[in-house]
Amino acid sequence: MTLRLYCASLQLVLITALVLLFARSGSAQAVPPAFKVIAIAEAGGIHKPFVDAAKVWLRKEAQAYNFTVDYIEDTKPINDAFLAQYQLFIQLNYPPYNWTPTATNAFEQAIEHGTIGWIGFHHATLLGEFDGFTMWPWFSRFMGDIRFTQYIPTFVTGTVLVEDRNHPAMKALPRSFKIEDEEWYTWNRSQRANVHVLASVDENTYTPVTAIKMGDHPVIWTNEHVKARNIYIFMGHHPELFQNPEFTTLFHNSILWAAGR
Ligand SMILES: [Zn+2]
Numbered sequence: 100m101t102l103r104l105y106c107a108s109l110q111l112v113l114i115t116a117l118v119l120l121f122a123r124s125g126s127a128q129a130v131p132p133a134f135k136v137i138a139i140a141e142a143g144g145i146h147k148p149f150v151d152a153a154k155v156w157l158r159k160e161a162q163a164y165n166f167t168v169d170y171i172e173d174t175k176p177i178n179d180a181f182l183a184q185y186q187l188f189i190q191l192n193y194p195p196y197n198w199t200p201t202a203t204n205a206f207e208q209a210i211e212h213g214t215i216g217w218i219g220f221h222h223a224t225l226l227g228e229f230d231g232f233t234m235w236p237w238f239s240r241f242m243g244d245i246r247f248t249q250y251i252p253t254f255v256t257g258t259v260l261v262e263d264r265n266h267p268a269m270k271a272l273p274r275s276f277k278i279e280d281e282e283w284y285t286w287n288r289s290q291r292a293n294v295h296v297l298a299s300v301d302e303n304t305y306t307p308v309t310a311i312k313m314g315d316h317p318v319i320w321t322n323e324h325v326k327a328r329n330i331y332i333f334m335g336h337h338p339e340l341f342q343n344p345e346f347t348t349l350f351h352n353s354i355l356w357a358a359g360r
Contacts, residue, residue: 101174113339126180133165134186134358139193141222142172146192146337149221160351166358177202182209182341187358192335195242196232207237210316213326216357222336224284225320233271241322242331251299251311254280254336258304259345263297267356268321275301277347282336285313294320319349328357332337 138157140150157168168189168292171177178201182188188209198206209215225245226239239245256279261272290296298319302312318333330353340346 103284112295114260130160130165132167133360135184135355136161136166136168136187136189136358137182137185138165138168138170138189138191139174140170140172140191141176141193146222148338149335150191151313152341156289156347156350160226160354166353166354174198174202177205179205179208182206185215185217187354189217189354190217190223192209192220192222194222194229195235195238196225196229198235203235205239210241210325210329211328213328215327216359217327217329218353218357219329219331221284221333222335223331224286224333226286237360241325241329243293243317243320243322245286245288245290247284248287248313249285251305251309252282253307253309254282255305255307255309255320256280256322257283257300257302257306259298259300261298263295266295266321268319268352269297270352271348272345272352276343276344278334278343279339280337281334283311284333289313289315290317290320294322298321300308302331328359330357 133288136157140154141147154170161168169185170208174197177199182205210217213359224242224245225247226242226245227234234246256277258275258277260275261269263269264272264274278300295315296317296319299315301319302316305312319331321328321330332349332353334340334346
């Protein structure tokens with residue numbers, strides 16, 4: 100073997116080794132998540148089946164769309180540095196009361212300045228005096244300056260009318276869709292003057308009929324007076340919602356939009 104041929108083959112061996120090494124480290128190294136989600140999930144109680152179903156659905160969604168979800172069950176860990184690690188905050192049926200003062204302040208700042216996105220479900224509008232706690236006025240304004248008044252304890256099925264089909268969170272949804280057996284909270288006023296309504300429930304479609312109504316009744320909305328991409332979705336009592344393709348489409352769209360993707 101001439102020296103030139105020897106050098107050439109040595110070079111080839113080295114290149115091959117480097118390529119193999121690179122390929123191996125590349126495949127062993129997981130792709131970093133596109134974004135990180137923090138979810139505050141109500142522990143136990145009547146909404147446990149919904150929260151449990153949400154966790155199962157979110158695990159699959161996170162794998163498919165390359166994000167991670169961390170869970171907390173109270174507000175003690177929340178401060179500025181904690182929230183700064185995440186791009187999206189999901190309030191899985193956690194109420195807006197009994198938050199620590201540090202968590203309250205950190206959350207308000209993150210939403211006002213848009214350093215985090217937000218999706219809130221169901222209990223997130225339990226605005227008023229509950230369990231011995233006073234109302235959080237900032238949160239009430241965030242939700243359109245409302246106070247919780249009643250709910251339908253017997254559950255009724257209703258038709259949701261999509262009002263803004265061009266909003267990214269409403270992508271691929273039909274003009275209207277049915278939500279079965281919901282509690283349909285009512286509030287002291289329609290939030291329409293203070294928020295951008297994405298969908299409302301047609302109370303005339305309630306089955307069975309009930310007297311618990313509020314008239315103009317928004318159920319999905321976003322507050323455009325804060326910098327954070329935010330969406331409130333009223334539905335969130337029963338785990339069967341995760342069998343409803345309109346609900347899961349809405350949740351999926353909301354995640355990608357609110358996380359800024
Ligand atoms: Zn409920």
